[in-house]
Amino acid sequence: MARIVRFHRHGGPEVLHIETVDVAPPGRGEVQIRVKALGLNRAEALLRRGTYIETATFPSGLGLEASGIVEAVGEDVAGFVPGDAVTIVPPLSMVRWPAYAELATFPAELVVKNPPELGFETAAAVWMQYLTAYGALIDIAGLGRGDVVIITAASSSVGLAAIQIANRIGAIPIALTRNSAKRRALLDAGAAHVVVSDEEDILARLEEIAGPNGVHVVFDAVGGPAFEPLTASMSPGGILIEYGGLSPEPTPFPLLSVLTKSLILRGYLVHEITRDSERLARAKAFILDGLADGALQPIIARTFRFEDIVEAHRFLESSEQFGKIVVTI
Structure with missing residues (x-):
């Protein structure tokens, strides 16, 4: 019993x-x-x-x-x-x-x-947080050193895992959060920049941070109206990976940005990694190494x-x- x-x-x-x-x-x-x-x-x-x-x-x-x-x-x-x-x-x-x-x-x-x-x-x-973030950022998007990545719902366990993984490989994590209450904590957790969606112009801030090269990867759990400024900030050939749908509002399709920048918009579930033995083995090795060296906490x-x-x-x-x-x- x-x-x-x-x-x-x-x-x-x-x-x-x-x-x-x-x-x-x-x-x-x-x-x-x-x-x-x-x-x-x-x-x-x-x-x-x-x-x-x-x-x-x-x-x-x-x-x-x-x-x-x-x-x-x-x-x-x-x-x-x-x-x-x-x-x-x-x-x-x-x-x-x-x-x-x-x-x-x-x-x-x-x-x-x-x-x-x-x-x-x-x-x-x-495992859930690091496998989810690893699968999106490393396995699928191929995030690399110097790449700028936007992480929405950044104070969630997956968002924080994504920040740590980005830092471990030398990428530049931008945390997107709804209000400024968690700004200091996100910076302390490793975010290079924090954008407060309810208080700032998202596109203007992202263009200021990313500069002319734009954002290479967007890792999004929210959807909703922010899709338009997020994709407008992206670099040509960039990839947006959607793994959730927290917003109660409709998610517009950013047709102009997708066409003019040849963007990739991709849905993602962690099951892609966990049901593929070879991809899972690579993910486990990356995560266990990161835990051992202290980069992932x-x-x-x-x-x-x-x-x-x-x-x-x-x-x-x-x-x-x-x-x-x-x-x-």
Whole structure:
């Protein structure tokens, strides 16, 4: 028996309940983990509300990131034994492999031994944010030294990961945030420049910062009206990678900028990386090297107890956080 978070209908944080259920042993090729910490993601709030790319089957579990200790291994699993400290690469389906539980089971290929320099709370904050940012900036956009990159929703865990990755390779990260309350924190986190979208002329500021060469890469989680000034600031042949849709307003298609500058506008999901073994291996190597040399350092906004999962989800949807929300068990 183990405690697990489930929901029986779509809705707000209040639909989440902790229930005690029987947990099956791991199957062939699977690893079962006694979870010590969870990393929270907006995808989990979307699944809970019924607006995610995956459909919940009630009663549904949820969760994409966990760290803990190997409890048991299934047949044909090599490289892991009970007692190993591990963390999880986000699975393709959180309905099939939910992480919000005292005991959680995952495919062995998604289990990674914890870097020795990381505790459970920090380890739970690693893979979603860095894989998402790495896949967009390095794997797809080919961001390089001296390139200017705009990072929207910059105070999110993925935004902060993108800032750190850009700095690690010598690119120039420009953080876009809605108000000036987080300006100082973003600069301290490594942003070369901060643009406040609700208080400044976005295009004028970006042209001032990037100069005549313009912005090579835009890494956007928002969409909405900002699409037009963002693409207008880009250099010829630049690439905009869209990985979210936080804006409640329509997103215009910037036809003139796309045509005159031969821009690439590309949708992106982290699953592109996690379901391709070769790309995932390269991403893991980059991230683990960055953690080891200190260039990549997860920023934790706040830690909650497992019993306070409803309050943790309320905070997740408040947009007040700076970095990752972690839940401990």
